[in-house]
Amino acid sequence: MTTTVVAPDSKADRQRAAQMSDRSRAEQRLGQRLVLPAIVVMLVVTAFPMLRAIYLSTFQYSLTDPDDRRFLGVQNYVTALTDSLFWETTLNTVFIMIVTVAFELVIGFVFAMVMHRIIFARGVIRTSILIPYGIITVVSGFAWQFAFSNSNGFINEWLPFVQDSFNWFGQYGSAIAAIMVSEIWKTTPFMSLLLLAGLAQVSEDMIEAAKVDGATWWQRLWKVILPNMRSAIMVAVLFRALDAYRIFDNIFVMTAGAQNTESVSFLTYRQVIEQFQLGIGSALSVLLFISVLLIAFLIVKIFRVDLAAARQES
Amino acid sequence: MSLKNRVGVVIGALLILVWCLLPVAWIISLSFKSQEAITTGSPGFLPSEGGAAGWQNYVDVINDDQFRRAIFNSIGISLIATLFSVIIATLAAYAIARLEFRGKRFVLTTALVIAMFPVVALVGPLFDMWRTFGIYDTWLGLIIPYISFTLPLAIWTLSAFFREIPWEMEQAAQVDGATSWQAFRKVIVPLAAPGVFTAAILTFFFAWNDFVFGISLTSTEAARPIPAALSFFVGQDPFNRPASLLAAGAVVSTVPIIVIVLLFQRKIVAGLTSGAVKG
Numbered sequence: 001m002t003t004t005v006v007a008p009d010s011k012a013d014r015q016r017a018a019q020m021s022d023r024s025r026a027e028q029r030l031g032q033r034l035v036l037p038a039i040v041v042m043l044v045v046t047a048f049p050m051l052r053a054i055y056l057s058t059f060q061y062s063l064t065d066p067d068d069r070r071f072l073g074v075q076n077y078v079t080a081l082t083d084s085l086f087w088e089t090t091l092n093t094v095f096i097m098i099v100t101v102a103f104e105l106v107i108g109f110v111f112a113m114v115m116h117r118i119i120f121a122r123g124v125i126r127t128s129i130l131i132p133y134g135i136i137t138v139v140s141g142f143a144w145q146f147a148f149s150n151s152n153g154f155i156n157e158w159l160p161f162v163q164d165s166f167n168w169f170g171q172y173g174s175a176i177a178a179i180m181v182s183e184i185w186k187t188t189p190f191m192s193l194l195l196l197a198g199l200a201q202v203s204e205d206m207i208e209a210a211k212v213d214g215a216t217w218w219q220r221l222w223k224v225i226l227p228n229m230r231s232a233i234m235v236a237v238l239f240r241a242l243d244a245y246r247i248f249d250n251i252f253v254m255t256a257g258a259q260n261t262e263s264v265s266f267l268t269y270r271q272v273i274e275q276f277q278l279g280i281g282s283a284l285s286v287l288l289f290i291s292v293l294l295i296a297f298l299i300v301k302i303f304r305v306d307l308a309a310a311r312q313e314s
Numbered sequence: 315m316s317l318k319n320r321v322g323v324v325i326g327a328l329l330i331l332v333w334c335l336l337p338v339a340w341i342i343s344l345s346f347k348s349q350e351a352i353t354t355g356s357p358g359f360l361p362s363e364g365g366a367a368g369w370q371n372y373v374d375v376i377n378d379d380q381f382r383r384a385i386f387n388s389i390g391i392s393l394i395a396t397l398f399s400v401i402i403a404t405l406a407a408y409a410i411a412r413l414e415f416r417g418k419r420f421v422l423t424t425a426l427v428i429a430m431f432p433v434v435a436l437v438g439p440l441f442d443m444w445r446t447f448g449i450y451d452t453w454l455g456l457i458i459p460y461i462s463f464t465l466p467l468a469i470w471t472l473s474a475f476f477r478e479i480p481w482e483m484e485q486a487a488q489v490d491g492a493t494s495w496q497a498f499r500k501v502i503v504p505l506a507a508p509g510v511f512t513a514a515i516l517t518f519f520f521a522w523n524d525f526v527f528g529i530s531l532t533s534t535e536a537a538r539p540i541p542a543a544l545s546f547f548v549g550q551d552p553f554n555r556p557a558s559l560l561a562a563g564a565v566v567s568t569v570p571i572i573v574i575v576l577l578f579q580r581k582i583v584a585g586l587t588s589g590a591v592k593g
Contacts, residue, residue, distance in 0.1 A: 024414065031415025038406035038465055039421060042428050045462035049439035056439065063442075111333075114326030117319070125327055127579045128334040133586075134571040135338070136523050138541040139564040143341040146557050151355035152347075154340065164357065185337060190586070197587035242430040249525040253545055265434040265526075272438040273530045285435035292432050 050289065057283035063276035076283035085267070086284075090291070093263040096176070097244040097295075100183050104240060105233070107184070108191030115192065116199045129189040137186055141253030144182035145169075175259045182250045187243070191236050198232020199225070234303045238296065245295055264288050338568075345371050345561035352558045371562035381563055383535045384543035388567070391453050391539060392521035395460035399468050400514045402461070404506075407472030412481065425466035433463065437530045444531060451533045459527050464517040471516060474588040475509025512585035515578055522571065540567045 057077070060070040080086050115125055132140065147153045148168040156164045168174045202225055210220045226233070248265040255261045257270070268288055272281035343360050351365030361367075375381050410418060440459065444450040449458075479502065487497035528542035535543070544563055547556070575582065 027413050028415040031409040031413035032417055034405040034409035034413075035415075035417065035421045037402045038469060039424060041402060041458075042424055042462050042465055045440075045459050046428055046431055046436065049436045049443065052439040052443065053435065056442070107333075110326065111330050114323055114330060117323050118327055121327065123579065125330055126583055127575060128331055130575045130579055130582055131334050131338060131572065134519055134575050135568055136525075136541050136544075136564075136571075138525050138545055139341070139568055140337065142544070142560055142564055143337045143344075146344055146561070147337065147340055149557075151357065152344070152352055152557050153357060154359040157357055158359075185333070189334065193583060193586050239430075246432045246434065248434060249541070252525070252529075265432060268434045269437060269526070269530065272441065278438055278442060281438045285432075285438055288432045289435045292430055296430055 053282040053285045056278050057286050059279045061279035063278060072279065076280045077287070079280060080283050080287060088260060089262045089264050089267045092260065093245055093247065096180060096183070096247055096263065097241055100180050100244050101237060101241050103184050104188045104191045105237065108188050109195050111188065111192035112195035112199050115196050129192065132186050133189045135186065137249040138253055140186045141182050141250045144178060144185070145254045148178045169255055169259065172259045172261065175255050175261050179250050179254050179261060182254065183244065183247060187240060191240055194232060194236040195229070198229035201232070202228040237303070238299045241299060242292055242296060245292060264291070341561050341564055344558055345565050347558045349556060349558055352556070367558065371558050372566070374559055375562045375566060380535050380543060384538055384540045385567070387453070387537055388522060388539040391456050391460065391537070392518050394453070395457045395464065395521045396514050396517045399461045399464045399517045400510060403465055403468035403472050403513060404510055407469050407476050410469070410473045411476035425469050428463065429466040433526045437526060441530055450531060451536050453537050455531050456527055456537055456539065459531070460521045460524065464520045467520065468513040468517050471513045471585045471588060472509055475512070476506060479505045508581060512581045515574060515582055516585050519571070
């Protein structure tokens with residue numbers, strides 16, 4: 001681990017160490033000591049279980065039949081990757097991720113523009129926008145599930161083009177739409193707060209200058225405002241996309257995976273906790289983690305987000 | 315601002331309010347519908363005439379042992395996890411904002427990876443490990459993962475705050491004759507306190523909201539937190555949940571969050587955005 005003081009091994013290192021004053025060495029030690037508890041706690045609960053997941057994923061291991069534990073090698077991965085269920089849930093999760101993030105970005109931006117320009121009732125608006133963020137996802141899942149219910153909800157009654165008896169949870173399309181509505185409702189505020197922070201960093205002078213030069217509102221938006229908040233948008237998209245890929249609570253509450261609305265997280269949970277299949281479940285866990293890393297990598301590459309710069313770290 | 319813009323902002327503000335508050339109003343309205351009305355079907359936003367239950371659902375929820383126990387678990391577990399997470403994060407954030415040391419990048423990278431970690435991926439091995447260690451279905455079994463998963467946000471929020479503190483003031487106080495401990499306590503602590511407080515609120519929100527660990531690392535009411543308890547609150551017929559009762563439970567579990575939001579709205583916004591954007 002990098003947190004322990006490593007003995008200088010190369011000649012250059014030794015020279016540098018010799019040059020290093022007592023003071024800066026003390027600073028090194030203090031710094032490392034202060035971050036040590038954080039590193040330990042983070043690694044104990046993630047790195048170690050993850051390694052264990054990799055180990056378990058090579059076994060046929062079911063908690064209902066622990067004596068029949070056999071080494072399988074990569075067989076669990078082959079089983080998962082050749083099963084159409086895995087690909088269906090992956091596609092489903094990617095679909096949910098893309099649609100919800102797209103909606104959140106647009107709605108969140110409109111909200112951020114309003115909050116940026118508003119002069120009255122700022123406190124009220126800011127307080128209300130934090131309410132969806134603070135509410136338990138399970139509660140918002142229930143609220144929307146009951147709202148869409150045909151026996152006790154109000155949505156069918158309010159929507160003129162939907163029959164009052166329409167069962168939203170009866171087929172894939174409308175069930176997944178209801179899940180996405182709940183997800184979008186809950187997380188758009190977070191997106192809009194991040195975008196608001198980005199918007200605050202765009203200089204008013206530049207917008208004014210563009211206005212003087214005769215740029216229309218639309219041109220100012222596309223040529224001045226959006227390019228200048230690029231890194232804020234990218235960070236917001238990255239964080240929300242990774243978060244949306246892990247979707248679990250809403251699906252659990254609203255459909256429990258019925259009508260093929262399962263996500264990868266839900267499939268993994270079901271294998272491990274409901275069916276006690278630790279072997280294949282662990283393989284799914286590893287695949288889930290790899291796909292999250294892959295998405296992060298892709299977004300960072302495609303949008304060329306410099307996370308270090310965005311976070312002002314070097 | 316032109317008239318057109320002003321009208322746009324007003325309409326936008328109304329839209330935001332409806333967006334944020336309509337589902338909340340709906341769940342409150344649902345919690346006042348009587349259970350008989352719900353069983354026979356009671357479509358519509360407000361309780362129908364004769365279909366209102368008054369406070370009955372709330373009385374039933376408060377008198378429910380399992381629900382009371384879940385509230386108690388959630389408050390206890392979230393507060394303990396928040397306390398430890400904030401202490402550990404404060405040490406780390408202070409070091410990151412103030413000191414030069416090898417391994418700084420490693421801390422930040424680890425925090426970043428954990429922030430995007432799919433928690434479900436850990437449920438299997440943790441379930442297995444916690445059973446071996448005997449902390450499955452205990453407070454400790456939830457507190458430990460909550461601390462780990464709230465650390466990244468707490469470290470970022472705090473290091474962003476700490477970076478804004480003019481540290482020279484501490485030296486200035488020492489020059490004026492204060493001991494270094496006095497300088498730290500009288501000058502730095504008051505400046506850092508709002509940041510620490512904000513990190514604590516955000517950490518508390520995370521722990522209060524968690525569902526995945528709550529359902530997979532508990533099996534009885536010994537440690538089951540509210541979100542898990544609500545989701546297992548099914549009643550006799552799984553296809554006909556006691557919606558109004560559940561809604562009352564949902565409202566009760568939301569009250570602490572609303573109170574925190576009302577009191578500390580400014581700080582929460584600052585913490586969320588500095589943690590995520592500025593960093």
